[in-house]
Amino acid sequence: MSEHIVSSYDRDLEALGRRIAEMGGIAEKMLGEAMDALANFDTELAHRVVATDTRLDALQREIEESAILTIARRQPLAVDLRECIAAMRIAADLERVGDLAKSIAKRTVKILAEARVPRAIIGLKTMAEVASLQLKDVLDAYAQRDVERAKAVWANDVELDALEDSVFRDLLTFMMEDPRNISFCTHLLFCSKNIERIGDHTTNVAETIVYLVTGESMPTERPKGGRPATPSDDTKEQTP
Amino acid sequence: MSEHIVSSYDRDLEALGRRIAEMGGIAEKMLGEAMDALANFDTELAHRVVATDTRLDALQREIEESAILTIARRQPLAVDLRECIAAMRIAADLERVGDLAKSIAKRTVKILAEARVPRAIIGLKTMAEVASLQLKDVLDAYAQRDVERAKAVWANDVELDALEDSVFRDLLTFMMEDPRNISFCTHLLFCSKNIERIGDHTTNVAETIVYLVTGESMPTERPKGGRPATPSDDTKEQTP
Numbered sequence: 173m174s175e176h177i178v179s180s181y182d183r184d185l186e187a188l189g190r191r192i193a194e195m196g197g198i199a200e201k202m203l204g205e206a207m208d209a210l211a212n213f214d215t216e217l218a219h220r221v222v223a224t225d226t227r228l229d230a231l232q233r234e235i236e237e238s239a240i241l242t243i244a245r246r247q248p249l250a251v252d253l254r255e256c257i258a259a260m261r262i263a264a265d266l267e268r269v270g271d272l273a274k275s276i277a278k279r280t281v282k283i284l285a286e287a288r289v290p291r292a293i294i295g296l297k298t299m300a301e302v303a304s305l306q307l308k309d310v311l312d313a314y315a316q317r318d319v320e321r322a323k324a325v326w327a328n329d330v331e332l333d334a335l336e337d338s339v340f341r342d343l344l345t346f347m348m349e350d351p352r353n354i355s356f357c358t359h360l361l362f363c364s365k366n367i368e369r370i371g372d373h374t375t376n377v378a379e380t381i382v383y384l385v386t387g388e389s390m391p392t393e394r395p396k397g398g399r400p401a402t403p404s405d406d407t408k409e410q411t412p
Numbered sequence: 413m414s415e416h417i418v419s420s421y422d423r424d425l426e427a428l429g430r431r432i433a434e435m436g437g438i439a440e441k442m443l444g445e446a447m448d449a450l451a452n453f454d455t456e457l458a459h460r461v462v463a464t465d466t467r468l469d470a471l472q473r474e475i476e477e478s479a480i481l482t483i484a485r486r487q488p489l490a491v492d493l494r495e496c497i498a499a500m501r502i503a504a505d506l507e508r509v510g511d512l513a514k515s516i517a518k519r520t521v522k523i524l525a526e527a528r529v530p531r532a533i534i535g536l537k538t539m540a541e542v543a544s545l546q547l548k549d550v551l552d553a554y555a556q557r558d559v560e561r562a563k564a565v566w567a568n569d570v571e572l573d574a575l576e577d578s579v580f581r582d583l584l585t586f587m588m589e590d591p592r593n594i595s596f597c598t599h600l601l602f603c604s605k606n607i608e609r610i611g612d613h614t615t616n617v618a619e620t621i622v623y624l625v626t627g628e629s630m631p632t633e634r635p636k637g638g639r640p641a642t643p644s645d646d647t648k649e650q651t652p
Contacts, residue, residue, distance in 0.1 A: 240483060240497060247484045257480060264504070344598065348591045355584060361598065362605065 181252070184242045188235060188259040189315070195231045195266040196311040198224060200304060202273035203370060207300040209280045210363065211293050221277035228270035235263040250387070258384035262314065265373040265380075269307065272366040272373075279359045286356040289346050295339040296360060299367045302332050303374070310377045322381035325374060332371040339364045421492070424482045428475060428499040429555070435471045435506040436551040438464060440544060442513035443610060447540040449520045450603065451533050461517035468510035475503040490627070498624035502554065505613040505620070509547065512606040512613075519599045526596040529586050535579040536600060539607045542572050543614070550617045562621035565614060572611040579604045 202221050209218035239256040242248070248256060306325055313321035343357045343364070383389055442461050449458035479496040482488065488496060546565050553561035583597045583604070623629055 236497075240493070243480060243483050244487045244493065247487070253480070253484065257476075344595060347587065347594050347598075351588045351591065354587050354594070358584065358587075358598075358601065361601070365602065365605075 181242070181246050181248070184238065184246070185252075185255050188238055188242075188255070191231050191235050191238075192259060192262055192266070193311070193315065195228060195235070195263060195270075196307070196314075198228050198231075199266045199269040199273065200307055200311075202228070202270050202277075203300060203304055203307070203367075206273040206276040206280075207297060209277050210283075211297060213280060213284060213288075215281055215284065218277040218280035222274050225270050225274045228267055232263045232267040236260050251384070254384045254387065258380045261380045262377050265376045269370050269373050272370050276363050276366050279363055283356055283359050286359070287352045289353050289356050289360075292343060292346050292353075292357055292360050295335065295342055296364055296367065299332060299335045299339060299364060302335060303367050303370045306332065306371060306374045310374050310381070314377065314381050317381070317385050319382055319385045322378040326378040326382075329371050329375045332368060336364055336368040421482070421486050421488070424478065424486070425492075425495050428478055428482075428495070431471050431475050431478075432499060432502055432506070433551070433555065435468060435475075435503060435510075436547070436554075438468050438471075439506045439509040439513065440547055440551075442468075442510050442517075443540060443544055443547070443607075446513040446516040446520075447537060449517050450523075451537060453520060453524060453528075455521055455524065458517040458520035462514050465510050465514045468507055472503045472507040476500050491624070494624050494627060498620045501620045502617050505616045509610050509613050512610050516603050516606050519603055523596055523599050526599070527592045529593050529596050529600075532583060532586050532593075532597055532600050535575065535582055536604055536607065539572060539575045539579060539604060542575060543607050543610045546572065546611060546614045550614050550621070554617065554621050557621070557625050559622055559625045562618040566618040566622075569611050569615045572608060576604055576608040 202224055205217055206221045208214065209221060239260045243253065243256050246252075306328060310322060310325045312318070313325060340361065343361050346353045347357045379389070442464055445457055446461045448454065449461060479500045483493065483496050486492075546568060550562060550565045552558070553565060580601065583601050586593045587597045619629070
């Protein structure tokens with residue numbers, strides 16, 4: 173391969189990395205703002221979050237196209253091929269994080285008319301903070317190709333699962349205490365599931381980083397801390 | 413390109429198509445069996461559904477690897493390139509359908525200890541039947557590269573969304589009638605969301621078929637039948 177080709181290949185990869193960093197930043201911001209909108213019943217902010225999602229979709233499309241073009245043009249092998257595949261997989265996960273943040277933002281509008289249970293939102297906020305830190309960590313791990321950090325994020329997902337169990341029980345309690353809480357708390361149940369799934373996509377990214385750097389796949393089952401079946405087992409999204 | 417290369421390329425595509433058909437068959441069966449398990453409190457069947465999911469994951473991995481190898485080796489253009497991309501996208505959607513069916517199956521175990529509300533399951537069964545028909549239709553549309561049929565599936569997703577709204581309202585009513593119904597109905601709420609999301613993945617496949625055959629993307633927003641924001645708006649998963 174001539175130096176000219178090598179360097180333009182490196183430029184391809186750099187461009188992919190930049191776009192993924194941009195996607196990560198947008199997804200993180202969407203999650204934070206969606207939670208702010210929900211907690212403050214701020215429908216204007218909620219609409220802004222929803223509008224932001226189109227940028228994330230466009231970036232994913234661009235990353236997929238660029239990665240495939242790079243594979244077809246340069247026929248990369250081993251780690252270079254994995255770079256392209258990893259970029260596509262991570263972009264798909266970050267796009268889903270944005271979708272999930274968007275759906276939390278949409279709940280803001282739906283809960284406006286309901287009897288409010290402000291204490292029910294506290295647990296959700298803690299969940300969102302943990303999910304946001306995990307997302308930030310995994311994006312740093314990707315930028316630095318840091319396998320150990322990626323594995324730490326992966327292992328740490330149990331914390332989010334445990335928090336969801338706790339939020340689930342609290343919400344059920346609020347509903348049983350007063351039927352007027354049922355509608356509001358049902359919306360929050362879906363939000364808590366959305367945050368837990370953001371955690372799943374974050375661990376998918378962690379798995380992709382391990383694959384990218386080592387060529388190996390993580391075990392197919394994530395640690396569950398020996399918990400019995402709970403709501404958070406719902407839709408574990410394992411990276412294939 | 414020599415005839416030898418052309419025919420081995422065709423063989424690559426045929427192998428991809430066969431694997432996707434296999435995935436589709438498994439995903440359809442998983443959904444049907446997961447609903448049977450749920451409706452009949454059949455934990456043994458539920459466990460079988462959960463176990464089947466590993467085959468689906470393995471097939472997705474194989475399809476992704478084969479498609480990328482084909483892109484790297486044969487550098488296909490236009491529709492041939494789209495065949496490979498479409499195979500990867502459809503495999504990812506079918507893998508998610510399996511995950512969602514699996515999570516319905518898992519609810520079977522969780523609801524065993526709850527006070528049962530059999531009439532609450534009726535609406536879910538209707539939803540699952542519609543979702544199953546849609547899935548079958550879209551797989552046929554893929555096998556025949558039938559754009560019109562794919563578009564019909566895409567448009568028909570509104571029916572599933574409307575059914576979910578109705579199921580959501582019914583479940584809320586059951587919960588408000590008697591707090592002892594809350595836990596059981598909450599699990600069914602998640603099941604109904606899972607079925608609705610299976611519908612989203614089915615429409616993603618429909619969009620991929622249109623892209624594959626025409627090279628064009630569908631509009632980014634699906635028809636919603638002019639409904640106000642409802643639970644089923646939760647996590648629309650648009651194909652990027």
